[in-house]
Amino acid sequence: MPDTRDVLFKTLADPTRRALFEQLCQQGEQTVGALTEQAGVSQPAVSKHLGVLKRAGLVFDRHEGRQTHYSAQPAALTPLLDWTSEMKAFWEQRFDALEDLLKRMDQ
Amino acid sequence: MPDTRDVLFKTLADPTRRALFEQLCQQGEQTVGALTEQAGVSQPAVSKHLGVLKRAGLVFDRHEGRQTHYSAQPAALTPLLDWTSEMKAFWEQRFDALEDLLKRMDQ
């Protein structure tokens, strides 16, 4: 899923959205109202951001009466971890190869 | 540096830019021309993306005659790893706290 990756990166690129996600990771389940108080933007803006986070799989929602409770799903961050590890691995692999080459040249 | 984080996320949010970085991680140092062949966009577009990557600390450049060689600096990904780990940690911490609570209630 390279598309999943793209969605994830794009979703987390916005600071307001990242702050909402951080809030949910730290404080646990929160209503839209509670999140709006903290967010510094209007309630519709918060709702839109939560929609984006939800489509990225980063949050869950749970309806209870007229309120909606959101909670974080940090497991969805895994592809991001994978990607960064992959990049570092590629780089180190080439580094090791170079080291080997130099070692052989040294003999 | 929360600002560093933001720059990092924003920089990697673009797929063309991410592809350039991946290319550099995998293949090592490359000239702008070589990168342009692979990129699927014009040379000026590639140059601009490389500029953004450079300002984010994700790549280095080295001038040699009329060519510019770029190389990846995957160590710059660290803040990203840190952030994701932090988020997972927050979440697990709350999870553990909940578990403790349930355990105490069970007695």
Add this chain to the structure above:
DNA sequence: TTAATTGATAACCAGATAGTTATGGATTTC
């Protein structure tokens, strides 16, 4: 049943962004 609250959606707008072509400076090649 009427009024108030909660959150989602619609419609709109300003600014950011990623692409393009044109061009120019620096270097190498002929």
Add this chain to the structure above:
DNA sequence: GAAATCCATAACTATCTGGTTATCAATTAA
């Protein structure tokens, strides 16, 4: 020295994006 190559920058444009206000459906409270 003239021509060609390499890359960066400038100028412009279309699209995306994040914000706003207005509104509406659903639920709860009076």
